[in-house]
Amino acid sequence: DVKVTQSSRYLVKRTGEKVFLECVQDMDHENMFWYRQDPGLGLRLIYFSYDVKMKEKGDIPEGYSVSREKKERFSLILESASTNQTSMYLCASSLVGWQNYGYTFGSGTRLTVV
Amino acid sequence: QQQVKQSPQSLIVQKGGISIINCAYENTAFDYFPWYQQFPGKGPALLIAIRPDVSEKKEGRFTISFNKSAKQFSLHIMDSQPGDSATYFCAASMKTQGGSEKLVFGKGTKLTVNP
Numbered sequence: 189d190v191k192v193t194q195s196s197r198y199l200v201k202r203t204g205e206k207v208f209l210e211c212v213q214d215m216d217h218e219n220m221f222w223y224r225q226d227p228g229l230g231l232r233l234i235y236f237s238y239d240v241k242m243k244e245k246g247d248i249p250e251g252y253s254v255s256r257e258k259k260e261r262f263s264l265i266l267e268s269a270s271t272n273q274t275s276m277y278l279c280a281s282s283l284v285g286w287q288n289y290g291y292t293f294g295s296g297t298r299l300t301v302v
Numbered sequence: 303q304q305q306v307k308q309s310p311q312s313l314i315v316q317k318g319g320i321s322i323i324n325c326a327y328e329n330t331a332f333d334y335f336p337w338y339q340q341f342p343g344k345g346p347a348l349l350i351a352i353r354p355d356v357s358e359k360k361e362g363r364f365t366i367s368f369n370k371s372a373k374q375f376s377l378h379i380m381d382s383q384p385g386d387s388a389t390y391f392c393a394a395s396m397k398t399q400g401g402s403e404k405l406v407f408g409k410g411t412k413l414t415v416n417p
Contacts, residue, residue, distance in 0.1 A: 192345070219402070228311070230391060230409035231346070238402040246404065278345050290336060291405065293345025 191215070192294035194279050199299045207266040209297050211279030218284045220262035221291065222246075222254065225276040237262055238284075269301045306332075306394050308408030315415050321379040323411045325392035328373060332394035336405070337366065337377050340389045349390070350377070382415045389413070 195210035213220065221236040223246075233246030235254040243254050251273060255263045262281075266273055276298050280291040307326045315321045325335075336351035352359045352366040352375065359366045363382075368375040379386055392408040 221404075223407075228409060230308070231407040233404055233406070236402070236404060238400075244398055244400045244402060247406075280345070290338075290348025290351070291346075293347065295343065295345050 192279055192281050192292050194277075194294040194297045196297050197295065199297055201266075201269050201299065201301050203270060203301055205266075205269045205301075207269045207299065207301075209264040209266075209277055209279075209299070211262045211264070211281075211294060212260055213262075213281040213292070214260065215281070215292075216259065217281035217292070218259075219282045220256065221280040221282075222252075222262065222264045223278045223280065224248070225278055225296070231278065234264065266299075269299075271301050273299065274301045275299060306392055306406050306408040308392050308411060310411060311409070312412045313414070315382045315413065317382065317384060317415055317417050319382050319415075321377075321382045321386065321413055321415070323377045323390055323392070323413070324374065325376065325408050326372075326374045327394055329394075329396065330373075331396045332406075333397075334395040335366070335368065335375050336393050336395075337364075338391045338393060338407075340391065340410075346391055379413075382413075384415045384417050387413055387415050 192213045222234040223231040237243045237256040253265045276296045278296045279294045282291045337349045338346035339349040340346040363380045365378040389410045391410050393405045
């Protein structure tokens with residue numbers, strides 16, 4: 189089974205800190221995604237990457253950046269954390285021909301910004 | 303419009319009953335419609351999916367009905383079981399300006415199946 193591992197399950201950071209959320213997948217998937225999940229808002233796409241060093245903005249990229257230096261690792265960066273970025277962050281990965289297999293999600297990182 | 307509208311927000315069903323979750327969309331560029339199931343503490347997982355050239359797809363107790371003209375699709379869970387209690391997300395896929403594809407998710411439905 190494909191595994192998507194997010195480095196932290198819970199994280200508490202202070203306002204203004206630079207925050208790194210790490211995601212690693214172990215099945216050579218080309219595509220990787222960062223979503224945030226908020227009650228009543230569902231999953232909203234922040235950024236995604238379809239190849240190493242390639243990235244594309246999702247629907248809510250403001251305040252975030254990403255890095256993909258290796259195929260298996262996709263990092264989400266909060267340049268200056270704010271309280272409105274308190275959320276559950278979900279990383280996902282998929283093959284190029286993903287529609288037969290879907291996305292594989294990690295278990296999430298619950299980030300609290302105080 | 304890149305939204306997928308999902309209803310209801312929550313649903314309570316008795317064991318053995320039918321659970322129905324509905325989604326609607328506006329963007330005709332959407333070309334693939336999956337449903338994801340999420341249990342507490344876990345990430346969402348693909349449950350079942352349909353393409354717009356098919357009106358219905360069934361996998362076990364789970365059925366997607368798709369109405370292309372109305373731009374609506376729904377998930378039916380037959381003989382609902384307490385183990386089906388989870389949050390369900392509909393989604394739709396579209397090509398991006400960069401030529402890749404992305405999934406747009408609905409806001410989710412929390413299903414509770416009472417024993």
